[in-house]
Amino acid sequence: MNGLTRPVSGHLRRRKLMDRTMTAVAYLCAALAIIPLTWIVVYVLIQGLGAWNVRFFTQLPTTFEAGGVRSGIFGTLEVVGLSILIGVPMGVMAGIFLAEYGSNVLGAIIRFTADTMSGVPSIVVGLFVYGLIVLNTGGAYSAVAGAFALAILMIPVITRTTEEIIRLVPASIREASLALGVPRWKTILRVVVPTALSGIVTGIFLAVARVAGETAPLIMTIFGTTAPISKNIFDGPTTTLSLLIYQLGGASFPEVVKVAWGGALLLILVIFGLSILARVLFGGGGTKF
């Protein structure tokens, strides 16, 4: 008598039925979760593609007739670019610090701060930068103020991903370098960080993708304008795709709302593009050790 080949009993049949039911439920839930995302993408695609034409990419926006989003494209590049300049070095260095020298009280404080910061609503960050920079420069909205707000949102994300990736670098590689008589700091810069680089860059891409669509903190820092964007990054309102979607999407003329849909499509594509690029270029965040 062999327990494994026992004839199918009622008990076993019930168990098999339960198993099939649970599998079906799991598939159903997964499908339900995908529906909203697909719906949004398809809807934006349908609404937005119709707005794409030469005028859309080359004209300035207006709120009373069909215009373009040229200023939003440049403004997004400008503000996000500046925020990368501010946020990436700080985030990466903080992450390196936490991974390499962070096993003390100071490290614990920074880690806790970063985790808390990533939970702060972005509007609060906008208010903070408004008080800190805009009010202190005589009420001047500027690209730099917006970049600061985005950098603050970006830094904790980059810090924690950098720390985690650097911790994944095997101790054996560090040891190899130290045993060659390479000082600790050079080991970190020339061996550890390059080994973790693809993972760090993936983290940066994802952080940038996350802030590229931010709107609330930018209202309070770059203001958003349909006029040409300021040539001075330290002074004068500018705009971004996200702000134009907000402004044009609420307009009362259907042809203006259509431009907002076009902008939404462009923004989604940029963000998806960054996320996909990060995964394709660096193999799903994997780091080649």
Place this chain on the structure above:
Amino acid sequence: MDSEKTSNSRTGERHEGSSGPVVSRKHPQGEPVMEVEDLNMYYGSFKALSDVSIEIARNRVTALIGPSGCGKSTFIRSLNRMHEIVPGARVEGMVTLDGEDIYARDVDPVRVRRRVGMVFQKPNPFPTMSIYDNVIAGLKLGRRRKKSELDGIVEHTLKQAALWDEVRNKLKDSGTSLSGGQQQRLCIARTLAMEPEVILMDEPASALDPVSTQKIEDTMDQLKENYTVVIVTHNMQQAARISDYTGFFFIEEMGAPGRLWEFDETEKMFSNPDRKETEDYVTGRFG
């Protein structure tokens, strides 16, 4: 059975296990390159090594053997201060290199490691670097050198490590594209490029197949002419084949610190050691 008898007949002239700290110790001939005096090592409050005194003979191979967990790796790391990477690890006692105390207050561990290199159990080439860059990694991180000079060093050290013929046509390939045995020889070449006086090897062949092991042993035979080698091994034949001196580390009971139980010329250690535990170990009766 037979060896048991021989062992018993000689017990009279031996120190027994219970005699603890009384350790057979022989001074190698000539001026030693490194001297260790009454070394104790701790991991936090755990004492891992007790009262180790040994001399490392210049241009000779010294093998360290002993059962698992008796502190061989711990000891070998004390010779170039690599244990300092482990938080809480510390050393008491004296270790000198050419008469200089390597633990003196003003000595930089980085300088010690330049002169006392280390090869690890698991091959650990730098994954982001080519074969060529791996060999010169330590040099590149130091002062600037001319390309032609580096080319010469790469060829010379890869030849010393018996790897040149296998990689001469693919020096730009990644170091991790090599087989395990080739990677380990690359790691040896990388260490040789720094021209250390002493090379420490912690079970360098234990993760490798017999052919690669043979190549690494051949390499070591050549290295002897210019370098001092200290090698930890679990392979008795390897220790007997390649070393001039052998140190046997032993731990009396669980939780007790490891000790250098016996140290002598390899020939003597494997044919007629002074202590019973040594004989039991080298003949494979325990461990």
